[in-house]
Amino acid sequence: MxxxxxxxxxxxxxxxxxxxxxxxxxxxxxxxxxxxxxxxxxxxxxxxxxxxxxxxxxxxxxxxxxxxxxxxxxxxxxxxxxxxxxxxxxxxxxxxxxxxxxxxxxxxxxxxxxxxxxxxxxxxxxxxxxxxxxxxxxxxxxxxxxxxxxxxxxxxxxxxxxxxxxxxxxxxxxxxxxxxxxxxxxxxxxxxxxxxxxxxxxxxxxxxxxxxxxxxxxxxxxxxxxxxxxxxxxxxxxxxxxxxxxxxxxxxxxxxxxxxxxxxxxxxxxxxxxxxxxxxxKNSTPVTEKVVKLKKEKIVVESPPKREYAPLQEIVKERPSVIVELDPPRKLDTTKFFEGAKALKEAGIDSITLADNSLATVRISNESLGYLLKSELGMRPLIHIACRDRNIIGLQSHLMGLHTLGMNDVLAITGDPARVGDFPGASSVYDVSSFELIQMIKQMNEGLSFSGKDLGQKTAFSVAGAFNPNVRSVEKAVKRLEKKIEYGADYFISQPVFSEEKLIEVYENTKHLNAPIYIGLMPLTGSKNAEFLHNEVPGIKIADSIRERMSRLSDNPLEAAREGVAITKSLIDTALDLFNGIYLITPFLRYELTAELAAYANQRASEIRRASYAKNTIF
Ligand SMILES: Cc1cc2nc3c(=O)[nH]c(=O)nc-3n(C[C@H](O)[C@H](O)[C@H](O)COP(=O)(O)OP(=O)(O)OC[C@H]3O[C@@H](n4cnc5c(N)ncnc54)[C@H](O)[C@@H]3O)c2cc1C
Ligand code: MET
Ligand SMILES: [Zn+2]
Known part of the structure; x- marks a missing residue:
């Protein structure tokens, strides 16, 4: 038997x-x-x-x-x-x-x-x-x-x-x-x-x-x-x-x-x-009938909370848009940070992006600074979220907090590993990678937690993915973008690019994607800065002519910074022909540089708009 x-x-x-x-x-x-x-x-x-x-x-x-x-x-x-x-x-x-x-x-x-x-x-x-x-x-x-x-x-x-x-x-x-x-x-x-x-x-x-x-x-x-x-x-x-x-x-x-x-x-x-x-x-007879308490799947999900702003991917599909990264301070004094934020607001940026302990170096939490920027200055913070510092429980709780505070713009990144930063012995959590994080945030937009539980509400996150074009094979990096789109990425933000050739290469390799890109640009602050980036940061190559321009001014830091701004302005001109999105990275909290560049980019963008309007009305 x-x-x-x-x-x-x-x-x-x-x-x-x-x-x-x-x-x-x-x-x-x-x-x-x-x-x-x-x-x-x-x-x-x-x-x-x-x-x-x-x-x-x-x-x-x-x-x-x-x-x-x-x-x-x-x-x-x-x-x-x-x-x-x-x-x-x-x-x-x-x-x-x-x-x-x-x-x-x-x-x-x-x-x-x-x-x-x-x-x-x-x-x-x-x-x-x-x-x-x-x-x-x-x-x-x-x-x-x-x-x-x-x-x-x-x-x-x-x-x-x-x-x-x-x-x-x-x-x-x-x-x-x-x-x-x-x-x-x-x-x-x-x-x-x-x-x-x-x-x-x-x-x-x-x-x-x-x-x-x-x-x-x-x-x-x-x-x-x-x-x-x-x-x-x-x-x-x-x-x-x-x-x-x-x-x-x-x-x-x-x-x-x-x-x-x-x-x-x-x-x-x-x-x-x-x-x-x-x-x-043991040996007892089974029951053959029972009353079943059938619970139908009833996720009572309210309609998404009203967003205060249109998602950035929609804005940047429609018109040129400038976002600027301003690093949270490493020390507790936030005066300069908020001065910078105010200057960037006046320059008319669409969003201020806040890194999550980038290079695994400890900084004030971007969530708290983001909330202050939003509530006190009326700015739109974009919060980077690295998978390095939080396990899956912490990540979900963090995202639920951001939702509660009305901060819907996030950049999902795997994050630089701990060994590069302040605490080389600290553990890098990596329960998930950026791909899975993107997917899980999108699941929250359906009203479901990471583990599939009903959240009772849908979140309204718009999710960016990181793009590093400074690699030997841009094609390979673009394959990662395609995969991030499959996982739900709405748009991309790139590492800084330092030459027109690179801008064109990136454009040619990404124009088939249907997710917009904010192309990264960072003003050089001096010759040492240019040499460091060129020689020590993997993938970044700065043209000899530009490094020479910077080196000629190595005794004059003010003039060197002006030169860095001038170079970036000319990159902005090229970038705006190819991309709608400009992502400016503020070096060393030197916000006066990015505020000037943001104002320049916005002015160039409105000139482009006017020119295209004139062209359309003439023909
Ligand atoms: C806009 C922007 C903002 C960032 N902000 C932060 C921040 O706030 N905090 C922080 O810690 N880091 C930040 N970074 C750095 C980022 O974590 C690293 O650059 C990372 O290596 C690439 O992005 P990711 O984390 O999404 O990695 P993923 O694309 O998820 O890649 C994960 C792993 O694959 C490797 N990889 C990536 N691209 C390639 C490739 N083309 N070929 C082979 N392997 C590859 C990476 O080294 C990484 O180990 C930022 C990067 C960008 C572009
Ligand atoms: C991890 S659940 C399965 C357990 C398995 N039957 C055991 O006890 O070894
Ligand atoms: Zn078990």
Whole structure:
């Protein structure tokens, strides 16, 4: 009799966690490898679960695919580990328990760069290893991503008639990460031929039961649940799960009432937890009817908050537009910074851009300065956001704060790594890169958080991406822009360009893009500044003639700065023939230089407008 035949009439008990149990014993490397080096210990744990009452156990192969094993340099050991794992489970089970071959999901909660092709390859390899050794069924568990689970289920269903259990994991009771209601997800899996469908991991009994309240009893499949013991705590450098076995035992009947027929445990559970489940439910009859609390996906998303300004990408598509970067100070005195901002406002700029600790050098937070510029000077701040200093929690919270303060213009950047700046030993977080950050901000514009939760409101961010044309291959840099557009970038802001040839090269390479570019220009302040940029900053090349012009004035800093302004004015003339957007970078808080250049650019822009108006009226 297969375990599916048994499930027709009775509840079966699954086993509990293996990974967290081994971790609690001090294993902090690849625990799947222990199938080879510590097979006795693995078999003993399987036996402990069977002694506790498990009818069905699973191989310790959750992470035994090459995608996960490669973290430990074990990607060539997929076959050995999976084969040993099946042998260990079978040896422990004898004829006292069924053995499921487990395969875990790869895509987690944050946007994953693992392609479906990679997932298929990795899955097939592991699947064949498990099937070759002979298992009683397959368990695909901890899948946050429905696309991934549907893909692997489809492959497996074609390969084998063995029973297949598919389990999704939820970070919010009721919905998958992509907002699919859990009931719909399980129905889809049933439709693709899963014999048992259910939930495991992440949620403890309380929240998993809340999710199960929304799940109908499947017509052609059985329902399973493997809750975690509790939420984990982190003490003394280790994770602990505190949920106790009595509490688990008390929840068992509620799982039965929701129609669950296969009940086991996930992270944090131990043989004691399984003993509790078995004491309540082993051999009991399943319920066949229940009242479902079907919650329809109801994201009450209000219309986007009214923007105070049109998005910059719309403005710069229509007319020339000047934005200026003014660096937040490194020291606490902000007098000069605000003087500069006022001067730039008078010069008529569209937005003031504020870097996020650029070059990983600590400065006053751009969010606070931005808010003061907005509220006290009526300026429009554009906030740079680097992925270096904040993890995904901090990034989302920061963006929610910007939304609350009415600051909708952001530049999403990966950011210069910490090692280049003030604290070379500081960690660079990089939970996500600029691509994913852009995508997640756009998700907030749909009213959804990074993890897919309802935000109750749509944000109205307009998202710029960074463009570095000062690289050997501008074509390669443009490929990155194309990718950033795919991820949702609305427009681009570039590093400074120092020659007309470069301006033309950038124009020729980007004119096919349908996202506008603010082209970067920065006045040289003197000969040393020009030599530094030319010789020490990767990719920046300043024409010999310009460096000579600056060098002739090396004894006269004032005249040198005037010369820098004159050079930039002539670059502005060329740039305005090619681009609508001008992005001026203020060197060393020398705002008088960028204010003059901004006024010049605006004046040139209105001359161009007048000329084009005259031309249009004449013809
Ligand atoms: C307008 C602007 C504003 C900026 N503001 C800040 C700031 O506020 N704070 C800050 O820390 N940094 C800032 N930077 C610097 C920026 O983080 C780096 O220049 C970065 O290397 C490129 O931009 P990104 O962060 O979007 O990187 P991405 O385009 O996301 O690139 C990520 C990684 O790929 C590498 N890479 C980028 N382009 C190429 C290429 N063509 N070929 C191969 N590899 C490549 C990068 O070195 C980086 O490691 C800014 C840059 C620009 C253009
Ligand atoms: C990370 S959720 C899957 C856990 C796996 N079944 C184990 O306990 O090892
Ligand atoms: Zn788990």
């Amino acid at each position: 297969t375990f599916l035949d048994k499930l027709k009439n009775q509840i079966l008990i699954g086993d509990g966690a293996m990974g967290t149990l081994l971790y609690s014993f001090g294993v902090d490397t690849c625990s799947e490898e222990l199938n080879l080096s510590q097979s006795e210990q693995i078999q003993n744990i399987h036996r402990a679960y069977i002694d506790a009452g498990a009818d069905v156990i699973q191989t310790h192969t959750y992470a035994a695919n090459y995608l996960k094993l490669q973290r430990y340099g074990l990607e060539d050991s997929v076959k050995e580990i999976n084969s040993a794992a099946v042998r260990n489970a079978k040896k422990a089970a004898q004829s006292n328990a069924y053995v499921l071959g487990t395969i875990g999901g790869n895509r987690g909660i944050k946007t994953s760069s693992i392609t479906i092709e990679e997932i298929k390859r990795s899955f097939r390899e592991q699947l064949y290893c498990l099937l070759m050794e002979g298992v009683d069924g397959l368990l695909f568990e901890t899948f946050y991503d429905l696309e991934e689970l549907e893909t692997v289920l489809t492959i497996a269903r074609k390969e084998t008639k063995l029973p297949i259990i598919t389990q999704v994991s939820l970070s919010e009771p009721g919905f998958l990460h992509d907002r699919t209601p859990v009931n719909d997800a399980l129905k889809r899996l049933e439709g693709l031929g899963a014999d048992v469908v259910g939930l495991n991991c992440r949620l403890g009994p309380h929240h998993m039961l809340l999710a199960l309240e929304q799940v109908e009893i499947p017509k052609h499949a059985f329902l399973s649940a493997y809750p975690n013991a509790s939420l984990p705590t982190y003490t003394d450098g280790k994770f602990h799960y505190e949920g106790d076995a009595d509490y688990f035992q008390k929840s068992a009947q509620s799982f039965r009432n929701e129609g669950v027929r296969l009940l086991g445990g996930c992270c944090g559970t131990t043989p004691d937890h399984i003993r509790g489940f078995a004491a309540e439910l």
